[in-house]
Amino acid sequence: MSDQLWILCTGILVAIVCALPGSLLMLRRQALMGDAIAHAVLPGIFWAYWVSGGADSLIFLPGAAISGWVAAQAIAWLSKDNRLSSDASTGLVFTFLFAVGVILISAFSRQTDLDQECVLFGDIIWVPLEVFRTEQGLSLGPQAVWILCITLVLFLAVIFIGFKGWMLTSFDPVFAQIAGYRVWLWSAVLMAMTSLSSVAAFRSVGAVLVIAFLAVPPAIAALYTKSLRRQLWDSCFWGSISTVSGWGLALYWDVSISGMMAVMTGVWFLIVWSFLRIRRWYKNTSYATSHQATPTS
Amino acid sequence: MPESLWIHDAGLWWLLFGLICIAVSCGLTGVFLTLKGEALNGDVMAHGVLPGIVVAFMVSGSRDLIWLIPGAALSGAATLWAKRWLVATAKVRPDSAAAITLSVFYGLGIVLLSKVRQSGTAAQAGLDRFLFGSAAAMLTDEVWIAVILTLSVVILISAYYKGLTVFVFDPEYAAVAGFPVQRLSFLLTFLTLICVITGVQLLGVVLVASLLVAPAVAASAWTHALHIRLILASIFACMAVLGGGLISASGDGLPTGPWVVVILSFFAFIGIGKKYFVRKLR
Amino acid sequence: MKYQPVFCIWVSAIRIYRNALLVAGICLLFIGCSETKPESDKKLIVTTTGMLEEGLSSIVADDFRVVALIGSGTDPHSYKPSASDLKLLRSADIIIYNGLMLEGRMTDIFTALSSEKVVWNFSHGLDSTRFISAGLEVFDPHVWMDPVLWSEGMLHIGKRLDLEYPNGQNTYALRASTYQRALLRLDSSIRLALDTVPASKRILVTSHDAFQYFGRAYQWQTLGLQGISTTGDIGISEIRNMTDFIIQNKIQAVFPEASVSDRNLQALLEACKRRGHVLTLGTPLFTDAAGAAGTPEGTYSGMLKFNQETLCREILRP
């Protein structure tokens, strides 16, 4: 299979893996969670390095995921019951964890280039090169695709099994709590999902694309969707469209593919928004003219 | 072996004075930002400066801060403008709008970086980190600039105190009552820009967000009066800089900026804990 | 009233992904058309850094095409790959990377690639006892700063090339030893020049620790204000201790690096000035990346020579 197809395949997988938790996060007003997790993984990376002493990047995954989950939980807990606005708690928690990470690195491993940019964040362009192999050397496809596929199956199962629960706990958590839902548990599962997907995706495609795919495609879908199901599907769709168009333009201009995909999410947002705007304007004017026309004639 | 005890080191106190100035102006601005529900504007803007830096480099071909800082400021302002447009016109929620502008602008920065790399000039090496220094390495000129900036922030805030209060509390009412909403909104953007551009050079992209958020959160736990909250935020910012500076001066491997942030976060956590336990105990 | 959620989901899934498949199909067509033939039938060697590219070029002469991935003038830390870089790696016959985690996360990719391509870790050709330790099982990657060590690695590469593409005459090993001799000449000229610096003045203070191999090779004491890590930050105490050190040792110049901001060194300058010691900021030295192509310092040997000349000129300045 062609390299470029693997890149597209990974891009679309990342788009879907991010759009699912991204939609729920957006509805819970926590769209910046991706950014927060991207920075809050630093102490986890240090911890993984300290425990293992090695430099194989796979060992950084669990450390980073746990650290990201702790951050996400802390943010959710701090902003519960409006103790603190959600953006203030986000700003507080991830800067704190990042600062702790920098302090640990400065104190104990100054001589190692140990930051998430270097040891965790990959780039989508390398995905086709990093493949799993059988002992005979037969290629089983890119690691990233495998990891993302597993994550995706996990998510689809979690979202599908609890679809109604996700809807209720996101829409009206107070009612859900009184009806006997353990709202905190749903929130914790969502945060674990987000942390897992972000870290898995950071490793294959880098941070900026994950932050973009968590936030922008759900926002595009939210411009017009009227049901949660449509919201989930359409944000996957817009993520995929951004992937394909960003990839094409990056090849054309020979620039960073991840960066271009992130930019394209923004471009598609503008396109969809203007399309909706023009359609509404067109409908309104045709409505107005038809109504003006009838009484006079 | 130090020649003199560090307490008597005038340079240290001068540095701490400069840092305090910046922390205080960030703390004051942060109180308004946090109340307005825009606490993360600092973070968004700090990421949004990247395309500006790269474009400034592409245009000027030099890494001189005289070129990079205006580029950074323009693109930072554009980021906030885009965010505001998303919220006001496209009816996107503030948190989504923040994430959208942050990721798209940063993505644009990466695209430009990958393009500028192909030009192969040596000067572009390390461009993405060039603006980001260390809090311990503040220069004398920069202290003076910090003093001037802080004075202007304080003067601007006191001059527009009433207007800002009403604007932050209830923008619609402020518009109806005839406050210059456009100017106030511009003022808040301008204040954020000052704080972010100076803060980014001392603390880096990530930690500057903390200077804006943490003092405001810490202060909000102890008082409901806005003017006291502003004073408290400044005091917390001062204490954190002093604490962080002294810790950092006490031994090697203790970076100044991150320690200031950690102490500030502790103040904020203590504030949140105080609120929480008071509620629990009664 | 009754609807079946499972069914609904699949209907919308099919509707959406029909469109997506359409787009993907068009892309496939595009890919099919855009597959280009390599420019020449020469075999291609891809290296990561410009330093490796240069060494390889002189070993293989015209037998191979040699291309650097990160390119001259780019710091490996801030390397952001463009779309064509993948094609470059794919079409490579041999890939040579520096190793010792200089390439960070990309090291994994080279490891994975090694099962389908010839991928050499340059540092594996070096005597591992001569690495400078940088923490748990991690070493300082700036091995090119010592030309002798570097030339040994190049010799090793030449030998491996002969094993890989034997022509019975050990061409590559021979050229590599020519290259090595050139580097040894460079080394002795640098050494000669640097030996004019009195031992008490052989202290090199830079913004980050990239000169450890250089320092060991020429018996210089090297100090970086910041560690190798670019994420770790410095504190007030580092600046003060460094100031004390500079004043005690009467150091007159500190040197920034071309790829790192010199702000931290400026602070050092001021701290010294406050205490009555005149410290100057030297001309930026080249470390992680060579200078602009076309200039003397745009090559590996030119960059080392430039560093040496700068040091002699500015440290010996009265």
Next chain:
Amino acid sequence: MSGNTASIKSNTAIALQAVQVSYDAIVALDSVTTDIPLGQMTAIIGPNGSGKSSLLKAILQLVPYSGRITFAQGITLEQMRPRLAYVPQRILVDWHFPVSVQDVVAMGRYKPGAFFNRLSAQDYEAIKEALAETGLTAFAKRPVGALSGGQQQRVFIARALARKADLFILDEPFSGIDSASEENIWQIAKALTAAGKTLVMVHHDLQSVAQHFDHVILLNGYCAAAGPVHEVMQPEVLNAVYYSRLPSSPQHA
């Protein structure tokens, strides 16, 4: 908090014993001890900040409180949940959420802890009835954001009705809605009481209390009066509470 099967009178829906709620340093509600009668419509009234919502939230364990709250037959809130319906304040919810009216009403039938939560024919029947009773059948497929305030409130009422509960707790259901919706909700409330259900409602329109309710709890940071509507709704009782809250008086805000 309320664990053992305490003695509770047979005609009591919720028994409150020395219930106290405080936020930060401020006591919002001080030692309320009273009974809410079974099968009647009870109003919780009082000036702004008198602790009406706090009492409701304490009953629903949404805020920490001290004291004891017991439900009919001495059961706990956990046991009561399946038979309890809550109508939150309309403004607390994000109305741009992508759900339809029917989706929201269906939420009343979700069973916590169940996977998939496939709704049965019985569930759909209950949803349909609830929509019909609130006059929303025609709007079933509309997104909730497109409704008027009164209609949105009726969606919440319908969701509560769909639960087929015995105890209904409503937080200011009449604030900011049109008179048609108000009329509809009163009718539903009457029908529910007639069917023997218990309704507890935070209310702030004093005029309509006497006309509609059976039982009243008057709060003023503490329980100022509680009893049948004709006993509490006396001018001297009300004046004592409402005039004491004028700005000049030294009360907690």
